[in-house]
Amino acid sequence: MQKAAILLSALGLVGAGGAWASDLDLTEFKAASAPVPYYAAPSWSVVGSLSPTLTDNALFSRDNRRSDLYYEPDVSLRLDGNLTNDLSYRFYARTQYDAFATEKDGNAAVARLGARLTENWDGWRFSAIYENRYDFDGVYRDLAFISHDVMGSVARDFRVDNVTLSPLLLLTYRFSDLAEARRWRFDAVLGIEIMLAPKWSIVSTPLFEAFWFTDGLNTGRRDQIYSADVGLKYNFASNLSLTTTVLYEVRTSNVAVRRYRDLRIGPRLDFAF
Template sequence: MRGSRIILAATSFLYVSGAVAADIDLTELRKVEYTSMSPTWSVVGSLSPTYTANALFSRDDRRGDFYYEPDVSLRLDGKLAPDLSYRIFARAQFEAFSREHDGNAAIARLGARLTKNLYGWRISATYENRYDYDGVFRDLAFTSHDVTGAIARDFSFDNVTLSPLLQLTYRFSDLAEARRWRADALLGIEVELNSKWSIVSTPFIEAFWFTDGLNRDRQDQIYSASLGLKYNIASNVSLTTNVIYEARNSNVALRHYRDWMIGPRLDFAF
C-alpha cells in the first residue's frame, strides 16, 4: 500500500510539476565573480511563503492553499584556471502546505559543476545525485542522477540586465516513470530603479520527453511568466514579491493544468 502511494505521488506531482524553483536555482542566472583561486564556502538560500491557486497541479480539482518553501545550499566554490570554475554543493528544499498536505514534497541533492567562461558566455556541465520525497522528507519516492549541460550570459543596457539561460538535462532514475529529457529556456530580466529597488521578471519555457515506464512517449510543455518588485536589504540579502502565472500542456490530457502564485521571497547568501 505504501509503495503504491509513493509511486502515485511521484508520477503525479514530484517530477512533473512546473515549479521552476524545485529544479533551477534562479541565482544561477547572474554571473558570480570568483577573484581568488582558493576554495570558498558559502551558504545560499531562500524562504518563500506563497499562495497558489492550484496546490495539486490538477486539471479539474483546483485547490487554493498557502505553502512555504525553504531552499538552502551549502557550496564550495573555486577556480581551476582563470576562466574555469567549479562548485561542489549540497542542497535541500521542501514545500509544506497549510491544508493540502498531499502536495507536500521535498528534495535533497548532492552535486558538482564545472563552468567555462568563453567569449563572455558561461558554459556549464553539472551532475546531481537527487532524492525526491513524498511529504516533507517523509518517504523516499525515488532517486535520480541528473546530467545537465547549460549556457548562459548577462547583457546590460543602462539600468537593464538580461540573463538568458539554456540547458538540457537527462535524468537516470530507479523509478522508470521519472526517466526523461528536459530542456529549459529562461530569461532573467532586472530593471534597476535605484540602488535598492528593481523590477524583475523570469519568463521561461520547459519541455519534457519521458522515456520509460508508464510515462513512455509522454511529452509536456510548461510556460511561465512572472513579475516582481525586488528590494535589496543588504548586498547579500534581498526581498522580492512575485506574481507568477504557469501553464502545462501535455499529450496526456489529464496532465494539463493552469496556476497562478503570489508571495514574497527572501534570498540570502553568506
C-alpha cells in the same frame, strides 16, 4: 494513499510535476560579481530562499483546483573554486521542500548533491553539471525515488543602462531507479532585472520547459510548461533581498490528465552568506 502519492509524484501529478517542475536554482548559473584569480583559495557559502506562497492549484490538477498556502525553504551549502582564470568549479548540497497548510497530499521534498564545472569564454558561461537527487513523499517522510541528473547549459548576462538580461539554455537527462521518472528536459529562461533605484528593481523570469519521458508508464509522454512572472525586489544588502512576485504557469501535455494551470503570489527572501 502513501504509495499512490509516490507514484503520482513520479508521474508528474503532484510534487515533482508541479512545484519541482520549475525548481531551477538560477543562482547556480549567475556570473561571479568579480573575476577570481585561479590561485584563490576555495570558499564556502550558504545560499537560499524562504518563500510563503499562495497558490490556486495546490495539487497541480486539471480538474480538482484547490487554493492553499505553502512554505518553501530552499538552502544550499556550496564550495567554490577556480582551476584557471576562466574555469571554475562548485560542489554543493541543496535541500528544498513544499509544506502545505491544508492540502498535505501536495507536500514534497528534494535533497541534492551536485557538482558543476563552468568555462567562461568571451562573456558566455558553459557549464557541465551532475546532481544526485533524492525525491521524498511528503516533507522528508519516505524516499520515493533516486535520480542522477546530467546537465549542460549556456548562459550570459547583457547589461544596457539600468536593464540586465540573463538568458539561459539548459538540457538535462535524468537517470532514475524509477522508470517513470526518466526523461529529457529542456529549459529556456530569460532573467530580467530593471533597476528603479539603488535598492529597488522590477524582476521577471519567463521560462519555457519541455519534457520527453522515456520509460515505464510515462513512455511517450510529452509535457510543456510556460511560466511568466513579475516581481518587485528590494535589496537590503548585496547578499539579502526581498522579492514579491505574481506568477502564472500552464502545463500542456499529450496526456490530458497531466495538464494544469496555476496562479501563485507571495514574497521570497533571498540570502547568501
